[in-house]
Structures are given as C-alpha cells and as structure tokens.
Amino acid sequence: MATVLLFVAMPDYDGAVTQATNSGAATVPTRRGRGEKSSPTIYDIAKLAGVNPSTVSRALSKPGRVSAKTQKIIEDAAEQLNYRVNPFARALPTGRTQTIGLIVADITNPTFFDIIRGAETTGSARDYTLVLAESAESPETELTAARRMLSTVDGLILASPRMDDEQIRALASDKPVAVINREVDGVPCVVPDVNKGISQAVRSLAANGHHQLAFVAGPPLSWMSRRRWEGVQAACDWYKLGAVRLESSKPTVDGGRQAARDVLGSGATAVITYNDLLAIGLMQELQAAGVRVPDQISIVGFDDIFGADFTTPALTTVRSPLGECGSRAAALLLDMFLGNEGPVGVVRVDTELVVRGSSGRLIA
Amino acid sequence: MATVLLFVAMPDYDGAVTQATNSGAATVPTRRGRGEKSSPTIYDIAKLAGVNPSTVSRALSKPGRVSAKTQKIIEDAAEQLNYRVNPFARALPTGRTQTIGLIVADITNPTFFDIIRGAETTGSARDYTLVLAESAESPETELTAARRMLSTVDGLILASPRMDDEQIRALASDKPVAVINREVDGVPCVVPDVNKGISQAVRSLAANGHHQLAFVAGPPLSWMSRRRWEGVQAACDWYKLGAVRLESSKPTVDGGRQAARDVLGSGATAVITYNDLLAIGLMQELQAAGVRVPDQISIVGFDDIFGADFTTPALTTVRSPLGECGSRAAALLLDMFLGNEGPVGVVRVDTELVVRGSSGRLIA
DNA sequence: GACAATCTGTCAACCGGTTGCCATCTATTG
DNA sequence: CAATAGATGGCAACCGGTTGACAGATTGTC
Numbered sequence: 001m002a003t004v005l006l007f008v009a010m011p012d013y014d015g016a017v018t019q020a021t022n023s024g025a026a027t028v029p030t031r032r033g034r035g036e037k038s039s040p041t042i043y044d045i046a047k048l049a050g051v052n053p054s055t056v057s058r059a060l061s062k063p064g065r066v067s068a069k070t071q072k073i074i075e076d077a078a079e080q081l082n083y084r085v086n087p088f089a090r091a092l093p094t095g096r097t098q099t100i101g102l103i104v105a106d107i108t109n110p111t112f113f114d115i116i117r118g119a120e121t122t123g124s125a126r127d128y129t130l131v132l133a134e135s136a137e138s139p140e141t142e143l144t145a146a147r148r149m150l151s152t153v154d155g156l157i158l159a160s161p162r163m164d165d166e167q168i169r170a171l172a173s174d175k176p177v178a179v180i181n182r183e184v185d186g187v188p189c190v191v192p193d194v195n196k197g198i199s200q201a202v203r204s205l206a207a208n209g210h211h212q213l214a215f216v217a218g219p220p221l222s223w224m225s226r227r228r229w230e231g232v233q234a235a236c237d238w239y240k241l242g243a244v245r246l247e248s249s250k251p252t253v254d255g256g257r258q259a260a261r262d263v264l265g266s267g268a269t270a271v272i273t274y275n276d277l278l279a280i281g282l283m284q285e286l287q288a289a290g291v292r293v294p295d296q297i298s299i300v301g302f303d304d305i306f307g308a309d310f311t312t313p314a315l316t317t318v319r320s321p322l323g324e325c326g327s328r329a330a331a332l333l334l335d336m337f338l339g340n341e342g343p344v345g346v347v348r349v350d351t352e353l354v355v356r357g358s359s360g361r362l363i364a
Numbered sequence: 365m366a367t368v369l370l371f372v373a374m375p376d377y378d379g380a381v382t383q384a385t386n387s388g389a390a391t392v393p394t395r396r397g398r399g400e401k402s403s404p405t406i407y408d409i410a411k412l413a414g415v416n417p418s419t420v421s422r423a424l425s426k427p428g429r430v431s432a433k434t435q436k437i438i439e440d441a442a443e444q445l446n447y448r449v450n451p452f453a454r455a456l457p458t459g460r461t462q463t464i465g466l467i468v469a470d471i472t473n474p475t476f477f478d479i480i481r482g483a484e485t486t487g488s489a490r491d492y493t494l495v496l497a498e499s500a501e502s503p504e505t506e507l508t509a510a511r512r513m514l515s516t517v518d519g520l521i522l523a524s525p526r527m528d529d530e531q532i533r534a535l536a537s538d539k540p541v542a543v544i545n546r547e548v549d550g551v552p553c554v555v556p557d558v559n560k561g562i563s564q565a566v567r568s569l570a571a572n573g574h575h576q577l578a579f580v581a582g583p584p585l586s587w588m589s590r591r592r593w594e595g596v597q598a599a600c601d602w603y604k605l606g607a608v609r610l611e612s613s614k615p616t617v618d619g620g621r622q623a624a625r626d627v628l629g630s631g632a633t634a635v636i637t638y639n640d641l642l643a644i645g646l647m648q649e650l651q652a653a654g655v656r657v658p659d660q661i662s663i664v665g666f667d668d669i670f671g672a673d674f675t676t677p678a679l680t681t682v683r684s685p686l687g688e689c690g691s692r693a694a695a696l697l698l699d700m701f702l703g704n705e706g707p708v709g710v711v712r713v714d715t716e717l718v719v720r721g722s723s724g725r726l727i728a
Numbered sequence: 729g730a731c732a733a734t735c736t737g738t739c740a741a742c743c744g745g746t747t748g749c750c751a752t753c754t755a756t757t758g
Numbered sequence: 759c760a761a762t763a764g765a766t767g768g769c770a771a772c773c774g775g776t777t778g779a780c781a782g783a784t785t786g787t788c
Contacts (some may be wrong), residue, residue, distance in 0.1 A: 018369060039515055041744055052768045057746060067766060088461070089744035091452040091775040108481070110670065114474065151403055151448060278676055306474065310644055311674030312651075340609075405774055416738050421776060431736060451776035457743040 048208040049077040060085070099129040100333055101153035105144055105160055105219075106243075107134045109252075110305040111275060111322065115159050115180060120327025126334055128154075137219055137250075139163040146171055155333040157181075157326070162221040175337035178329040182223035183346055188336075190328045192345045194231045196350030197318035201272060201300050202235035206351065209362040210270040210298060211244045216259045216282065218251045219272030224276050228302065232272055244268060245339035248278055256281020261290065269297055269362050276308045276317055283311060283358060294360035304354055313357025321349050366492055378692055404445040413441040424449070463493040465517035466690075469511055469524055469583075471498045473616075474669040475639060475686065479523050479544060482690025490698055491654040492518075501614075504525040508630035510535055519697040520692070521547075526585040542693040547710055552700075554692045554711045558595045561682035561715030565664050566599035566637060568717065573726040574634040575623060576606045578622050580646065582615045582638030589638050592666065596636055608632060612642055620645020624653065633661055633726050640665035640672045640681055647675060649724060658724035668718055677721025685713050 009118040013111045040100060049056065051070060058065040059074040066074070069340060077083075091097045100123050104112040120130045131153055135142030141161040146163075150156060155176035161168060165184045171177050178191045191354055205213065207320035215232045229245055236243035246262045248255040256278035263271055263282060274277040279301030283293055304319035328347050406420040413420065413523050415434060421436040422429040430438075441447075455461045464487050468476040484494045495517055499506030503526045510527075514520060519540035525532060535541050543553045543561045543680045569577065576672045582589035593609055600607035610626045612619040620642035627635055627646060637643040643665030649655055655661055656678060665672060666681035 019649070048763085052770080053744090054738080054746075055767055057744095061746080065766080070767080086456075086744055087516065088455040091773090092450075092456055092744080092775090093746050095453070095773085108477065108670070110474075113626045117472065148448070152451065175758080233784095294400075307671030307674050310648075310671050310674040342437070407774080416772090418739080418776075419737055421774095422737085425776080429736085434736080450774055453743095455743090456745090456774080457776050459743085694760080 005343065010092075022297070028156060039086070040083050041086070044081055045074060045077045045083055047243070047363050048081065049073045063140050064165070066083075075133065078097055097129075097152060097154055098127060099131050099153045099329060101131045101146075101149040101156040102132065102267055103133045103135055103142060103156070103158050103161070104147070105137050105162065105254070107132065109359075110278070110307065111303050113306060114322035115326035116327075117325035118328075119139075119157060119330040121323075122330035122334070128330075128334070130330075136164060137162060137221075139167075139221065149192070150175055154337060155330045156178075157333065159326070159329075160222060162219070162226060163293050175186055176333050180325045180329050187343045188332045188347070190325045191330070192320040192351045194318065194320075194323065195234070195350045197353050198272070199238075200229040200234050200353035200356035201316075201318055201359075202232065202239050204355065205270045205298055205300070205359065206239040208360055209364075211239065212244075212268045213267075213270045214244050214246050214258070214263055214266045215216065216246050216248050216263065216273040216278050218248065218270060218278070222251075222274075225250050228272075229276060241270075245265060248274065252277050253281035253284070256283075258283040260285035263297070264289070264291070265309055268312040269357060269360045270300070270359070271297060272300045272318075274301070274302060276303050276305045276315060280308070280311055280319070293358055295363040296319050298359035298362070300353075300359050309356060316356045316359035318351050320353050324349050367464060369537070375710060384632065400402075403450070404447050405450070408445055409438060409441045409447055412445065413437045432632065448713075455684045461492060461493075461516060461518055463495050463517045464573045464694060465495045465497065465510075465513040465520040465522070467497045467499055467506060467513070467525070469499050469501050469506075469526065471496065473641070474671065474725035475641070475667050477522060477670065478686035479690035479693075482687035482692075483521055483694040484690075485687075486691040486694035486698070488581045492694075492698070494694075499526060501526060501585075503531075503585065514539055518526065518701060520694045523530045523690070523693075524586060524588060526583070531678070540697050544693050547691050552696045552711070554689045554696070554713065556684040556689065557712045558592055558682065558684075559598070559714050561679075561684075561717050562592070562595040562599050562636070563602075563724075564717035565680075565682055566596070566603050566605060568719065569662055569664070570603040570605055570632045571652055572662065572724055573728075574605065576608075576630075576632045577634045578608050578610055578627055578630045578632035578638040579610050580610045580612050580620070580627070580635060580642050582612065582642070586615075586638075592636075592667045593621050605634075606632075612638065616641050619646035620647075621649040627661070628653070628655070634664070635661060636664045636666070636682075636721070638666060640667050640669045640679060643679055644672070644675055644683065645678070656727075657722055659727040662723035662726070664723050673720060675722070680723035681718050682715050683718045684715050 042053045046053040051074065055066055055070065056074050059071050060078065087098065102116065102119055106343045118131065123130050125213060131149060133145040133149055135145060142161060143163050147154060150171060156171065158168065158177065158179045160181040161179060168179065168184050169186055177187055179187055181191060183189050183191055213236055215229050215231060233243050246257050246259060246266060251274055256273065259278065260282055271282065279299050283299050285363050286293060286297060293299055301315050303316035303322065304317045308315040308317055366592055405650040406417045406621065410417040419430055419434065420438050423435050424442065428462045437571065450460065464479065466483055487494050490581060495513060497509040497513055500508060506525060507527050510520060514535060520535065522532065522541065522543045525543060531705050532548050533550055534542065541551055543557060547553050564695055577600055579593050581593060597607050607628050610623060615638055619702060620637065622645050623642065635646065643663050648656060651659060656721050657663055665679050665681035668681045668688065672679040672681055
C-alpha cells in the first residue's frame, strides 16, 4: 500500500504572527556541521525572554492566556531566534498532529488530482497537512490503510470508498471522517449531484437524434458508479431513449479499449461512461476500428479530468467539481475539529455538461 | 506554498516481523469512545512480557541486542497487543523521522508524477514516507520550502530545482540532498542523458525530409531546458539541420498554444519542445489554424507524460525515465542515511525516442 | 576453581512541547 | 482599607520511545 503525505503548509511557528521580518541577511542562524544540536526550543525563548517555558508555550499556542506585554516579549524573542515549533514534540502529548488523511483508489488516476488539490488548499489555509494513501480499488487495502492512518492523523477523508458502510461508520466513531462520492448514513458526505449533468447530457444526445444509449459502468463496488447508472436510466426514461448497461474490467483507458467491442455489439449510438479514462480508451479503440466519433457514435465521459481535451475530438463530459468536493470535505473535518458535531448530512455539489467534440448529431 | 506528504508505507511496527496474524475476528482491540487512551505502548508490552520497557525498545529496533528468547517473547506480546510504534515518540529523541522530502515545481504537472511514484516506491521499500512540496517555479518559494522541510525530514530530493547551485550546496551541507534533472557540483544528481533521445529524434526528422527545426524552450531558470537546447543544437549540427530557439511563456499547454505563432513565423517544419505539455498545446493551436500534423509540421515532445498518447495524432516524444530518476534519487538518499558518503557524482539514465503519429514525412 | 570477557537486561535521563494545579499579583467592590 | 474574584506566571508531571551507563549473569580460559 502506498501512502502519500501532502504537507500543505508549514506555519511559521504556530500559525499566529505569520509576518516574518526579512530584516537581516538571509542567513540561517544555526548552521551546524554534522547533526549537532538543532533548532531553538521554547526553553531558549524562555531564557531569552526571562520567563518560564510553560509561559512561552502558552504565549505561542493559547491566545489570551498570557498578558499582552509578556506575549510581545516572547514573540519578539521567538522571532529573533527564528523559532519553529517541533511538530513531533507537540504531537506527542496532545495527540493533535495537524494532519488530515485522504484515501484515494489510485494515485495515478487524474480524477483524484483535483480532490487532492482541493483538500490540500483548504487544509493549508488552516495549517493542516494532507496525508495521502492509496487503496488500489481493494476494500481490504483501504481498510488497512485507513486504520493505520487513523492513529497518525486528526481526521480522515475517504474519496470513493470501496468498503462497507458499517466499516466506515466504525472508523468514524474513532475520529472525524468525511466521505466523498458516496452517501453513508451517520457520516458527513460530499456528493456531486449527478442528475443535472446527466440530464443535460441525455437531453443533448436525444436532441441530436440518438435513440439507444449504452452506459459503461465502473468498479462494481463503486457507489458512484451505481448512482450514475441510476441517473442515466432515469434520464433515458424521461427523454425516451433505450439504455443498456455494460461492464468494464477496470476504470482506466485500457478498460475503455476493452469495452469497445461490447459497445459496438450493443447497437447503441451514444455512450456515457463511468469516467473520462474509460471514455478516452473507448474512443481510441473505436476510432482505430474505423468508427467515426461523433458521426457514428457519440461519447460522453465523466469528471472532466486533465487531458480530457487532448483528444480529437475533444471529450464531451459531465464535470464534477472535484476540487470543490475535496475542499468541502476538508472543511467538514476542520469544522469537526472545532468541536462542531454539527449536521452530519450530505453536502451536494452541482455537476454540469461540458460539450466538446465527441458528442453530436448522429449521421446515419 | 503547498507541501505534499507521501506517506509511503507504514511498517507494522518497525518493519520487522511483518506478518500479522488475522487470527481473531477483525475487531479493533482498543475501541475508545471519545479521545481516551489510545494505542498500546512499549510499556504495555513490557508488562505483558515481564521485562523492562527499554528491553522492549531494543528488541523492536536493535536486532541482536537482546537474547533470542526474550526477543521472541516480546514479539509475541507486541503482536498480541497489535502494537504499532508511535512515529512521533520515536522522532522526538532521535531526530530520525523516516521521511524523505521531495520538492517539485508544480504538483499538477504530470511530468512529476512518475518521479513522485518512483521515489515513493523506493522509499516505501525501506519504510520511508515521502513528503512533497511545491515551488511554483519560484526560486524563493523553493528555498523557503526546502528550509522548512529540512527540519522535518531525513533527506531531501529536489526535482528540477530553480535555485542557485550555491543554495543547493548549503542545504546539502545540512542534511542529505539529491538532485534530479540538474547537475550540481558536490551534490549527488540523477540526470537523464538527453543526447541519445535527441539524436534519435533529429535523425528521424532529418530522414523524413526536414531541414529547419525549432526548439520551444522551457523556464529560463531550468537547467534542463538549457541542456536540451544544447543537445538539439549539437544534433542539428551533426545532421545538418538549421535550428532556432523560441521562448515560451510557461511550460504548460497554454504556453504551447501561445508559442504556435512564433513557430509558424520561424519557418521550421519540425519542432521539438521542452516538454510534452508545450507540444500538446502547440499541436492543438496549429491544428486549429489548419496546419496538418505531421504532414506540414512534425512535433516532438519531451518526457512522455500521461496523456501524451491521447492526442490525434499521438505525440512523438523523447521519453525520460522519470520513474527511474525518482527511484534512483531516493536510493541515493537511503544510501547516505546508512552513512555511505559515497560517490557524490552524477547518475545518468538513458532517454529514448518514442515514435508516434505527430512526427513524420514532410509533405511539401 | 578463580578471573576475565562477553551478554543481557535495568535504571534513569532525555527529546520538546503541553497542561492541571497552585501561588502571586492586580483590580474590583463594599 | 479590607476582602475577594480574576488574571497571570511558575512548577512539575506527562506523552512514548531511545540510549548511555552499569550491574548481574553467563561463558570461556588457564
């Protein structure tokens, strides 16, 4: 299992008083040859400021606990010494690590990229570090990773979890947990509302003369794959299109190529895939087989990942605001850290159709 | 500044005895409601095994320091309690954090993805966590990030650094540092040898009837951009092609689009770009302007990133073994951790041309 | 069997912050 | 002016491992 840690932002020393004067030359004060004594500690500050170390600790982390005068003296001393808290020393007694865990199915999948970015940005704003781990689409690996992480982080974000609702709730009973791309009772979730985007896609396809649509599904354990299929079915019902569901071996470009055969066999003239990777692979394979896109078959992906507009024709896709999902999930966690048990409901974000060249009028 | 931490692999408790028996049910032994007492400690093990905590510590981290018998007893106890070391507690007295820092110019640039992967995989094998930070192409940001990271990691990898050689050496005098995509005297470096790949590219272009070539450069501070341009010049000399160097505003798809105008103005029929992102943007813009690729203009990128084969035609590119670079750099660091000051020379890895559809015979 | 060399486990100090409790000191009020 | 509440700083214990120093046990040697 691979785990990635996104060190979002290292606070100057505590997130307070962030303005560091660039007064002197840009020299590092403590230049030590080998591995001798390292950075200044609160004890050094205490000595310099003529107070007790505990007072320094309070001045730097408990706003208002010390008098304004002492506060100032200590802050000056801290700045003079170029003090940085030792995160390990802080984490030891408190258990607070200033980190948020994020588990994704596959680090190399660009879909997760925006989620990571979003979570990182929001965490960063509050001096939280993001730790990434990978589940490789396996519920077991995911659970193991989650358990291990949980001891090291203050909270956990699960992007597209593959494990049971029950297991997720168990984790959530231990530390704050937020879920993306899935609804789990009793756990705060951030879920793109696919209906709008799917409606737009199917309406557009119907308007372009399509009558039979195929949906290439994602991983069987993916809640979101089921959800998208339901959305496609509902929209097809409404717009009077036939809809058929096809399996994919894996939610990648390669999986998309492999699905081409089934798509052709299905007789559908329009395809919506579980994600963009599948759409791209499918388009490549169809074009290689001489099928013209979109003249003969229209293709619509999901997510609008990096590279979706590299293809010719560029990929039409239902964009999920992945960055917002990551950001919202992180915000939920940050909220819970503050003690707000708050609403554990579902946060919904909107999806929208991005029309590019891979979908269009059916030329019979 | 954004910093990402790649938590590569969390060892079972110390990397030794990794087989965890899945004996009982999959219940978490310490189920605590709120934030009560957490995981088992070496003190718990000591009590259970009837020895002193320090003996437990030694048994778990200093192989051979305790008798085989005691070792066994302690390991059994540790397993029974499902013990995991507390990384914070360990880092505090030792300073060893089991982490490697990696600074890249841009987290969203897929070029760095393979480097990250490579470093992560290699670090992972030795139970090291990877910490990522972003420099946003700024030497100042990079230096700040590097300084901050340095106090938290055991060693640092700089992928495509933008700061001075001098600054890099200063960092390296503090803790182990390895550099990728650049040569810095006195610091271990991993550098793709671009000559082979460029030679292949230029030879192939010459053979296809091209006489005038343009190189679209990358960031001015990029050592590798200069190096590639030198390689292109040398190869063009050899194969008797004219070569002209064009600037780009930024090394992205957008920068590539903007460069299209200059490319057309240069009269070149073949283009090599600093990286694939530029090549893709350039190709999009040229095609939009009605230029046929590769019939009128051949395009060759650099790196072979994710998505390079999404385009139509697929992108011909000089592949750098980025994954290997990351992996090698991490290996260098791990070596230095073991006390091997070793050779601080340059590790060279090979590049090769990947011929796809965007380059070919010039059709006048 | 006496004595040295080697093993093995224990003691205690330490890493650098945090925090409950208490002693002062100051300010407010009667 | 005395009594009292609140603000402020100090003391010391603690978080969970690590490690140098040392003593007791074991083994080997002559």
